[in-house]
Every structure is written in C-alpha cells, then in structure tokens.
Amino acid sequence: MLKIIAVRLLSSVGVVAGSSILVFCILYVLPGDVVMNMIDPSSMSPEAIANLRHQLGVDRPFYEQLLHYFNAMLHGDFGHSLVNSEPVLPKIMAHFPATLELTAAASAIAILVGVVLGVLSAIHRNKPIDIAARIIGLFGISMPTFWSGILMILIFSVTLGWLPAMGSDGWKTLVLPALTLGLLGAGFIVRMVRNSMLEVLGEPFITTLRAKGLLERSVMYRHALRNALIPAVTMMGILVGEMLAGTVVIETVFSRQGIGRIISDAIMSKDLPVVQGVVLFTAIVYVAINALVDISYSYIDPRVRRLQH
Amino acid sequence: MSKGLGVKMSVLLVIAVMLLSACDSSGAKNNAGSANAAGDKGSAGATNAAGDKNAETKAADGGELTYALATSPDSLDPARSGLAVSVRVFRTIYDSLVAQLPDNTIKPWLATEWTISPDGKSYTFKLRKDVKFQDGTPFNAEAVKYSFDRILDPATKAANASALLKPYQSSEIIDDYTIKLNLETPSVAFLGNLSQAMLGIVSPTAAKQSGDQFGKNPVGTGPFSFVKWEDNTDIQVKRNPDYAWAPELVENKGAAHLDTIDFKIIPEEATRIGSVQSGQVKAIETVPPQNVVSLKSDNKLQVLQVNTAGLPYTLFFNQTAAHAPWNELKARQAVQYAVDIDSIVKSLYLGTYQRAWSPLSPNTFGYDPSLENGIKPDLDKANQLLDELGWTKGSDGIREKDGKKLTLHYVDGSPNREKRNDIAAIIQQQLKKVGIDVQVEITKDVATVVYTNWAYDLYGNSQVNSDPAALNSFYHTTAPDARPSLSHLADPALDKLLEQGAIESDPAKRKEIYVKVQHAIIDNAAILPIYVFPYTVAATKDLSGLKFDSLGYPLFNDASLAQK
Numbered sequence: 001m002l003k004i005i006a007v008r009l010l011s012s013v014g015v016v017a018g019s020s021i022l023v024f025c026i027l028y029v030l031p032g033d034v035v036m037n038m039i040d041p042s043s044m045s046p047e048a049i050a051n052l053r054h055q056l057g058v059d060r061p062f063y064e065q066l067l068h069y070f071n072a073m074l075h076g077d078f079g080h081s082l083v084n085s086e087p088v089l090p091k092i093m094a095h096f097p098a099t100l101e102l103t104a105a106a107s108a109i110a111i112l113v114g115v116v117l118g119v120l121s122a123i124h125r126n127k128p129i130d131i132a133a134r135i136i137g138l139f140g141i142s143m144p145t146f147w148s149g150i151l152m153i154l155i156f157s158v159t160l161g162w163l164p165a166m167g168s169d170g171w172k173t174l175v176l177p178a179l180t181l182g183l184l185g186a187g188f189i190v191r192m193v194r195n196s197m198l199e200v201l202g203e204p205f206i207t208t209l210r211a212k213g214l215l216e217r218s219v220m221y222r223h224a225l226r227n228a229l230i231p232a233v234t235m236m237g238i239l240v241g242e243m244l245a246g247t248v249v250i251e252t253v254f255s256r257q258g259i260g261r262i263i264s265d266a267i268m269s270k271d272l273p274v275v276q277g278v279v280l281f282t283a284i285v286y287v288a289i290n291a292l293v294d295i296s297y298s299y300i301d302p303r304v305r306r307l308q309h
Numbered sequence: 310m311s312k313g314l315g316v317k318m319s320v321l322l323v324i325a326v327m328l329l330s331a332c333d334s335s336g337a338k339n340n341a342g343s344a345n346a347a348g349d350k351g352s353a354g355a356t357n358a359a360g361d362k363n364a365e366t367k368a369a370d371g372g373e374l375t376y377a378l379a380t381s382p383d384s385l386d387p388a389r390s391g392l393a394v395s396v397r398v399f400r401t402i403y404d405s406l407v408a409q410l411p412d413n414t415i416k417p418w419l420a421t422e423w424t425i426s427p428d429g430k431s432y433t434f435k436l437r438k439d440v441k442f443q444d445g446t447p448f449n450a451e452a453v454k455y456s457f458d459r460i461l462d463p464a465t466k467a468a469n470a471s472a473l474l475k476p477y478q479s480s481e482i483i484d485d486y487t488i489k490l491n492l493e494t495p496s497v498a499f500l501g502n503l504s505q506a507m508l509g510i511v512s513p514t515a516a517k518q519s520g521d522q523f524g525k526n527p528v529g530t531g532p533f534s535f536v537k538w539e540d541n542t543d544i545q546v547k548r549n550p551d552y553a554w555a556p557e558l559v560e561n562k563g564a565a566h567l568d569t570i571d572f573k574i575i576p577e578e579a580t581r582i583g584s585v586q587s588g589q590v591k592a593i594e595t596v597p598p599q600n601v602v603s604l605k606s607d608n609k610l611q612v613l614q615v616n617t618a619g620l621p622y623t624l625f626f627n628q629t630a631a632h633a634p635w636n637e638l639k640a641r642q643a644v645q646y647a648v649d650i651d652s653i654v655k656s657l658y659l660g661t662y663q664r665a666w667s668p669l670s671p672n673t674f675g676y677d678p679s680l681e682n683g684i685k686p687d688l689d690k691a692n693q694l695l696d697e698l699g700w701t702k703g704s705d706g707i708r709e710k711d712g713k714k715l716t717l718h719y720v721d722g723s724p725n726r727e728k729r730n731d732i733a734a735i736i737q738q739q740l741k742k743v744g745i746d747v748q749v750e751i752t753k754d755v756a757t758v759v760y761t762n763w764a765y766d767l768y769g770n771s772q773v774n775s776d777p778a779a780l781n782s783f784y785h786t787t788a789p790d791a792r793p794s795l796s797h798l799a800d801p802a803l804d805k806l807l808e809q810g811a812i813e814s815d816p817a818k819r820k821e822i823y824v825k826v827q828h829a830i831i832d833n834a835a836i837l838p839i840y841v842f843p844y845t846v847a848a849t850k851d852l853s854g855l856k857f858d859s860l861g862y863p864l865f866n867d868a869s870l871a872q873k
Contacts, residue, residue, distance in 0.1 A: 052468065150579040157583050167573070167589075255541075
C-alpha cells in the first residue's frame, strides 16, 4: 500500500512540473505581450515601452525567464502579477474557496443526479424512464455550459425571477452555476453508471443471487450497484478535474469569484506569473484528487492492489 | 425509494421543458413592451439625465446603486490605469483641477481660477481652500504637486497618465493654495487634459502609505470614498458626507444622494443584460446594439446613450511608398467612393451608432458638421479613378496593372471588438465590386503587425479624448527617428495647421484651424471615418439623475433612486 502511495506521489510531482513547463512555453510563444495590454501603444514612445518591458523582466531571454520562474517556484514564491503587482499566491488562496464551493456543489449534483438516473435507466432498460434518462444524459454532455448557463439565467432569473443571475455571495447565487456545471457532469455519470450497471446485471453472480431467492431490491442495490460503482469512482476523480476546468467558463458567465475567473483574465492580459500560479495550483489540486481516488480505488477493490504489487 | 426518485425525475423533466420554451417567453416580452422615451433622446446631447419622467419627483436620498461594469478595472490608482472601465470608477473617487463642460469650455473644480503666462508655458492655479481628502488630509498646492510629480516618476509606471500630462515639466508651490505648473512647450490641450480623471488629484498621505498598493486603497477628494474591492466581483464606494465642491458638470454641489455605489463586474454580455432585466442590478454599461433595440422596448428599463468625444473609429491608409498604390490620392479616393459606410453602420449597429464623417467625433471641440453627407458612395467614380490610374479589370474581376493584382491589406485586431471584424468583411465585399482584392488579416498581435512592422494598407483605430490636439499623434509628420503615425502622412501644410492648433489660445481661431485640418484630411482621402462610439447604459426606471461627461464617463453626483 505504501509503495502505491509513494509511486503515485512521485508521478504526481512529475505531472505538476511538466504541466507548468508546458504552460510556460505555450504562453511564451503565443503572440501578444503584456506591455501592449497595459498601455495604449499609440500614445507611448518606443523608449518608454522598452523601459517598461525591462522593468517587468519580459525582455530577458526565454531560458532566463524559465529558470527564474522555476527557482522562485521552488522557494514557494508564486511571484507578483505583472499587471497590478499583486502577489499571486494570496490572490489564489483568497479565490479558491469560491471555486471549491462551486466544484463541490456541482459534483454533488452531478453524482446524485447521475447515479440515480443511471441506476434507474439500467433497471428499467428501454422503458420511458430509460429513454428520458438517456436524453438528459445526452443533453448534459452535448450542451456547452456557456450556452446552458445563459439559458438558466434567462429562465430562472429574467423570466421567473427566482434566483440571481450573477454574483458569489450566499447559496442563492450558487444554485444556477452549480446546476449548470452539475448537469454536465451528470451527463457523463448517467452513461457510465448505466453501462456498468447493465454489465454487472448480466454477470453470473447476479443470476446466482436471484436463484438463491434474494429480494430483487437487495440484488440491485446491495450487490449490483456496489459493483457497478467501482469504475464510476475513478470516473468521478476525472470528473472533478473536468469540473475545475469548467469553472473557467461558469465563473465568467455567472460573474462569480474564483480561480477560473482569475486565469481567464490573466490569459487575456498575458499576465504570465498569474497564469502560471493558477495552473500550478490547479495541477496540484487535480493530481492530489486523482491520487486520492486511485489510492481509495485500490482500497475498495482488492484486485487492483494485487495487480500493482 | 423508486417513488422518491420518480419525483426527482419529473422535476428534471420540467426543467428540460422550460429550457425549450425559454426562447419563446423572452421574445414575447420584448414585443409587448412600449417604446421608451428617455432612451431615444439619449444619443442627442452630451449630458442627459436618466429618467426624464422621474425628474419632477424630488431626488430622494439614500439607497444603493448597483452598476454593472463590463470588465474589471486593473487598478484604482488614476496614474496607473489606462482602462476606460477604471475611469468610470475614478470619477466617483477623484476630482480634477478643472472640469470640461459638454460645450468644451473649461470651468473651475478644485482650482478656482488660473492664469496662463504669455509664452503659454506656465499655468498658475488658485486652489479651493475648503477641500479635504477622504482620509482627512487637507487638499492644497502640495497635494497637486505630489500628484503630478508622482505621475512623472518612472517608478509609478504611469503610462497613460504621463502621456496625458505632457508637456508638464515641474511645479512650484507659490503658497498653500497657489501652484504654478511649468510646461516644456506651450500646449492648449493641457488644460483640457487636466480635466481628465487619469490626472485626478490623489491624497499624498494615502499614496505614500500604500505605495505600490495605492490602486487597491485609493483616496481622493471625490463625492464617494472607497470602501472595498473584491476581485472580479465588485468595487464599493460610499457617499463622502463632506463633499461640497462639485463642478458645473452636475447640479448637486453637495454630498451625493446615493448612500453607496456597488460596481459589479459582469463580463458576460448576456448575464449583464439578464441582471438588469431581472432587477438584480440597477444599471449596466456597454449594451450591444442588438440588445439596445430590445431593451428600449422593455417598459421596466431605460436606455441612455452618450457619444464619446475624441477620434471616432477610423480606418487609416498607410501612405508610405511601399504600400503603393495607396500612396496615390486617386486610389484612396476610389476606395472612399466605393465603400458605403452608411449601410455598414446601419446594418451592423441597427441604428444605435452614428456614422462618422470627420477625423473628429461630433462632441469634440472644433468638429465641423459641414463635412456631413459630403462624400456619397459612387461606384462609377470609383471605377473611373482606378481606370485613370491604369488598373484594368482582369478575367476574375480583380484589377491588374503590370501583371500585379490590385490588393488592399486590411489589418484588424482580435477579438471582434464592436464588430470591427465584420466591418472588414463588408468592406471586402464592397471593394470587390470595383475590382479591389481586400485581404483581411485578423490578428491578436496588433502591436507587432501594426506598430512594429507597419504591415498594413488599411488599419482602424479610435481614441477617446477631450481635445482635438489628439489628431497630432495620428496625422502629424514625425521626426525621422520617432515612431511614425498610423497614416504616415507627410503633409507640411497639415503639420503647420496641427502645430498652430496645439498652441492657439483664441477659441474662435483655434476652431477655424481645426476645421481646415478636418477638411485637409478628408480631401486627402487619408482615412475612412466609420462610426462614433456611444457609451450605452441600460437602467431600471427608478434610477434618475445619472449624467455623463463628454468623454462618455458617468457622473453619479445627481443620481438617485426612487424610494418605494
């Protein structure tokens, strides 16, 4: 068990380092430059622009900037925003709770709706309830959250006036964004749970249990569902990552606070230290969640543990 | 158990049905609404009060105004932000030395009077003695000197503010309430520039104390004082109860009517519009044209528009020889005749934007309305001019000369700000009719393509400004080693006019000069002026007294909310 954890941790560090180098390179080669975003190029002299560039350190060669960045990171220094010289890490820490709140609420909705619909549709295969669940699943996956979010605002804020369209204070402002993001996740989980449930239901041990005269309800929920959920657990780990990524769009659409907003703003203004900081931070969170899922997975399912030894 | 799940299922189905019916219900609502009177008047004048109908009921004190901004300010330090969205907030926190009225006259504000030295190189201001900053610091000559010197200090990184403050060099404190500002060269625009919020006066105590972080802890002398700024969420300001020095721009000279203003940051257009439609916020800025039309017919809302002053959105020809044939007058004139700007502006902005006719916007000092309706689209003339230059149509309908195709390299930035990319696409279609092959390049990196490589035949830009001297950086021939202007014009006669305009202190003569400048530019076919950008606000009907200055920035001194 310890070995599994050690291996996971080591590969996690690799993933985090790799992803931040990748992002650094992508941002470096992308056109546009932070200085041009800060000023009106038609009203400043070339010398003043060059000065500003020098002060910000963006005129140094690629490898110097990369080394400087890594050195700082190793010292736990996420740097300062190029745009308003705010320190990056406290900014992320201040915004992370809002993103966490949204991700947690959306994941809860996704898992609840996804598992319930998935099980129902497997049990009532090809009945109206199955067809409805599959349509909802398909909707959840194929509707862009950008669009469904705006629809939510149109229905629940503008037309019905039930819930606020934007903001991030209180549970009321959480409902619509969490629902929008949650339905996306639910779409994936419905399909996953339905498939694995159907698979499990076709296995001989279910027939054996039924032959033993167990109540159908007991067969379904105590035995079939438990087995069907094992692959779904891994799926949920990936899904949390999806949700984290989804917050970039959701937080912008619903004008919520959060690290998704920070990164989208920072990319727009090519604010490298901020983009780097958020990427590194989310990479760590994502990798940690997946490591946890993997470890718990091998704990739930003894076969995995045996395979990895 | 399955019964409970059934209930959840049906809830979901209900949601699905509502999703599908959503479009219908919102459409019906828009059609049912009555026309909005206040909105239609909006575009006419520079200052206009919100909710004319409510004007008679006495302005009620108190209340919180929620005002949604389209993007987030980067800093609330007036010296350090060049974003228009920041200036909207600056105007609540900071005051300026002088105020510019919609008729472009300069009036007192923090300065009561001023004299200009005969050589035009020094300005002596008498300052108000009853003013103090929101942190209790007294306002005096020291504060003015500190504010301006701070802008010049390279450590402040004041890019836009320092450009605006030029040619300011130094200041001398004559006594506590008298200050002399010295300029490197005479400038008439200087006084007007001082009225801009980016040159607002900051509290020296607060600025020294906060240093780099002054932008997050701003202190000025304005009608509202800063409360808090939550990243990406909102900026709150509250009434400054001591305020008693409002400029002539507004009626209420004392403390503001509103208790607080909460500037919400809502970047997504649809959400911003949904927020004001649902009443979650009282006012939203930057309403896109297609929504202006539908919001005007919503009887709970009013739409306010004010044209911004300065340079309208203008397409500049690059007139260097390397960009032939566009360095030839006839070629440019052909384009001038072939492009139907009216139909472009009408079809893209649905009648909510005015088309531009001059290098200046109508609200700017010196604007010459006689240019309006001057050049009408005329394909025959366009074709004739190109024929005269020897460009003949080939088999593909594109003109050729000496084996070269007639192409026009049209550069525009991304994202598609105010549908500028669509303008490019329409012009491409229109010019095809006269045999010009327009190659549109949409780039994110305008800085390199346009301002470093100057690789364009046609490129568009606009600038919000308070003075026609803004034309200098776009049309004046620059020294050989300096950065060229967008038009690369090299016209000694025009240069002379622009130089005179920058220093002429008699308004009547100055106006005459700028009328000549505008005609010279249009006659030269140096540009295609396209549209005048209006600042557009949609607000609920209980808001009244919202005003705008000629740059299109909102003034909240008179704003109030009807109390229920």
